[in-house]
Structures are given as structure tokens and as C-alpha cells.
Amino acid sequence: MEENYSTNASEANAFSILCDASSLISLTDSCCLPILESFREKMKGGLFISPEVKDECIDYPLKRKRYQLSALRLQMALARNVFKLLSAKESANHEKLKEQFLFTANNIFYINGKPLRLVHGGEADMLALAYEFGIGNIMIDERTTRMLVEAPLLMREHLKREFGREIGLNKLYLSRFRSLTSNIHILRSSEVLILAYEKGGFDQFGKMKKTALEAALYAIKFAGCSLSFDEIKEALKGE
């Protein structure tokens, strides 16, 4: 595996977190990137991004005035090693594994006898990289992939409600997907903010630190993190 990937692979482990574009975008857009940095300092493992996420969050938006500032912030964070690039060389194995994740995820549910292709290559790439490097955690603010990994049957119920018809279930692919993702835990940027708060990441706000946490949670929710209002209330009760 290490032959296929050039850098940082040795630092990836079960305590590491692989960041998806959705969470980096919501953290950056809500000005919470410095909090991610303080969180990183307390971690046992590393914080990683894939080349695809780098392209999506840094390289491409750097060319667009509208998103340039956000891309620059992330580029600087990458330069400061807040997160590291899990650089995949051209690898037949990775592409094969990514295809396996994609095919499996997109054949779990059926509608009108046709597979519901819910997942895209970007999300499959994340899952495949985590699996391949033994990274135990993915930070993802997107909802569908999280639901598929954590509660696929709840996702089926949701699809039934949305489409108002029976959703077929392929138990073989469900079981395969579960087995492929059994060692992957999902965190959202919301949990990262709360954990950073517990470790003093909001201390700069003094007596207002709990208010600052609440504000940050609302900010990332409105920036796109799949977090409900009830969950924010539940989280604040516990802090």
C-alpha cells in the first residue's frame, strides 16, 4: 500500500481523521478554521485530506474570485500542516477499491427495479482512502454518506417517505457495504467544534465561550453541516 502512496501514509492510523470537502467548506465559510487547528494540536493521530478534496477546496476555488479567500485560508492551513495531503499516486488498487465502494453503495437500494445511485465518486473516494489507509474516522458534513454508513435502514425509510413508494433492498450489497465501512466512524464539524471547546479551543472568548460555541454550531449548520436544531440543543445541554 505504501508503495502506491507517496507521502504521510505512515502517519495515518485509527486515531486519524480524513476530512471531506463538505466539512472543510462549512468550517471555512463559518470562520471556524482556527478552531480546527486547535483541535488538531490535541489529536493522537493526524488530520488528512485527499488530493480530490484539495482540488475541490483549494486548487479549483483559488481560480474563482468568489471563493478565493476561503481557498487561501485552506491553502495556508495545509502549508502549516494543520492537515496533510494523503497523496495517492496513480494506483490501480485505489481506483478498483473506489469503484467497489461506489458500486456497492449504489446497489443497496432499488426503485422500480433500478438501482438508486445515491453516492458519487467523491464520497466513494473518501471511503476507499479511509479503508485503504486504516484511517478510523471521516469528518463529513454531508448527510447521505453518513446515513449510509451509520444507519442504512433509516435511509431506506427516508427514501420511502420521499418517493412515496417501496424501496427495494439488496441485502448482499448492504452486508458488503457494512463490512467495508465497519471500522469507519463518522464525525461532523459540529462534533469537532464541541471537542475543541472541551479542550479549551474557545477559551479566548472567556466567560462568553459557551455562547461562542453555540454561535459556531449555528454558523456551521447554516453553512451546510447536516446538524439539526435539536442536536444543537442536546449538545449544549451536555456542555
Place this chain on the structure above:
Amino acid sequence: MASELETLANAIQSAFKTRNVGALRKISNECTQKYTTTQNHAFIALAMASYALSKISGKAHHQKYVFQKRIAFFVQKELENAAKYAQEGNSDAFERELVGLFSKLEMIDARDKRFVRDLLDKSKVKISATLYAQGYSLSGSAAITGADKRELLKYSGGTLISDRAGKTKRISERLDHGRKLLN
């Protein structure tokens, strides 16, 4: 399938003729739903067209000028032709008509521009958000329409998508695991 496309294209044409915003939105949702059951991208193009036309129909400034009225006439013609080609099962010609329709919508939008993001971009984001709410992944929903993922993420953050569905583990359970990752 061709007849469903034809019916929906005709429905859009009738609703646009009377500037019926509500009906156009409803047809847009119906087209998005049809995409999932058929996996036919033509329904997504119709969904976007119907949504964009609903935006135009709802704005008085798009209806008072001769230029906009003239373009609207061509839009009607293109919808009529699209319905005809759908009925004939001529998918290439159907798509051509919709491409033509989108370029007319861009002309209307450009003539009286008030926002940085244009009408078609808004339509893409709106249809993608519907797909995301239904259960497609964020990247998947963006790829289906060609919407900008950042805009889609931001748009979805302003909706109740995450409140309606998505609760899996309790936040305390997730935090318990997260604490193990820290020194």
C-alpha cells in the same frame, strides 16, 4: 417515457403561458421525482426549465418590456417543439430545444440583471437541493445538474433538510468516540 416528457413539457408550456408560478414549481418537483424513477436526465432539464420559468413568471420586471415578451414567445415555441419531439421519441431534437430554451432564459436574465448568480445557476442549485433532500449525496446531487457544490451546501444549510432526516447516532455517542481520538 416519451409521453411523460411530452405531458410535462406541455404542462410547463400551459403554466408559463398563464405565468402560473405555483404550477411551474409543482411541475419542477414532479420532473425531479420522475428523474429518480427513470434515471432519464431529460427530466432534470425539464425540472430546471420549469423552475427558471417560475422565477421569471414571478417577477413583474421580466414581463413589462418588449424584449422580454418577445423572448418569452420563443420560449413558448421551444416548449411546444420539445413536447412534439418527446412525443416522437426524438431525444436529440428534444435536448436541442431545451438547450435553445436555456439560452433564451439566459438572454432574459442578462437583459435585466440584478444578481451576481444567474437564473440558471439558481435553478441548478434548487433542483440539486431537492435531490439532496430526497437522499442523493451532496456530490451526486451537484453532479446531476452541474450545480456548484459550495452553493448547494450553503443553500441546504438554510433549509430544514437536516432537521427532517439524518439523525442516526446521538451526538453524545459521537462525542464519546471523538474523545478517544484526543490526548
